[in-house]
Amino acid sequence: MMTRSSSRRDLTALRAGPTMTSIYWATLKRSFGKICHAEANAIFNAARTGVSTKGATIFVTKFPCFGCCNAIVQAGIRRIYTHDHRYWDDDPADKDHSRKEALLKQARIHIDAPFHPKFSPAAARFASKG
Numbered sequence: 633m634m635t636r637s638s639s640r641r642d643l644t645a646l647r648a649g650p651t652m653t654s655i656y657w658a659t660l661k662r663s664f665g666k667i668c669h670a671e672a673n674a675i676f677n678a679a680r681t682g683v684s685t686k687g688a689t690i691f692v693t694k695f696p697c698f699g700c701c702n703a704i705v706q707a708g709i710r711r712i713y714t715h716d717h718r719y720w721d722d723d724p725a726d727k728d729h730s731r732k733e734a735l736l737k738q739a740r741i742h743i744d745a746p747f748h749p750k751f752s753p754a755a756a757r758f759a760s761k762g
Contacts, residue, residue, distance in 0.1 A: 671700035675707045685709050695719050695748065698726035698735070705739040712736075717747040 668676070671692060678685050686708035695716045696704060704712065719729045726732050733750070736743060745751035 669697065669700050671696050672703050675703050675709075678707075689713060692716070695745065696732070697723045698732045701732045701735050701741075705735060705741065709741070711742040711744065713744040715747055716745065717749075 671690060674690065675685060678688075688707075688709045689711040690704060690709050691713045693714070693716065695714055695718070696712065697720050719732075723729070723732075743751045746753060
């Protein structure tokens with residue numbers, strides 16, 4: 633089972649329309665056995681309740697792992713917003729983070745991560761001058 637943090641919850645909010653925001657938490661509890669990440673949980677719950685995620689924004693506590701990035705792309709979500717300042721260090725499918733970077737770039741997913749060194753406004757200004 634993959635975990636991100638045993639000491640806090642991962643929070644994901646999915647904004648799929650002008651007035652609708654669904655919020656889902658993923659906590660690691662033994663009684664549930666394996667549990668999916670909050671991003672996948674939000675996407676699954678939107679599908680279960682008939683809410684389209686096409687063009688949606690997903691707000692996440694932690695930068696999504698490669699599996700969740702795949703789910704985000706396939707769900708038609710166009711924007712990821714996070715205050716996380718780094719990638720998830722223990723992503724078994726993408727140890728060097730190159731796969732998620734390539735996937736998100738190819739899918740033209742907009743990343744709003746003001747504190748992340750790869751996606752902050754300062755990083756964008758530096759890259760455009762380079």
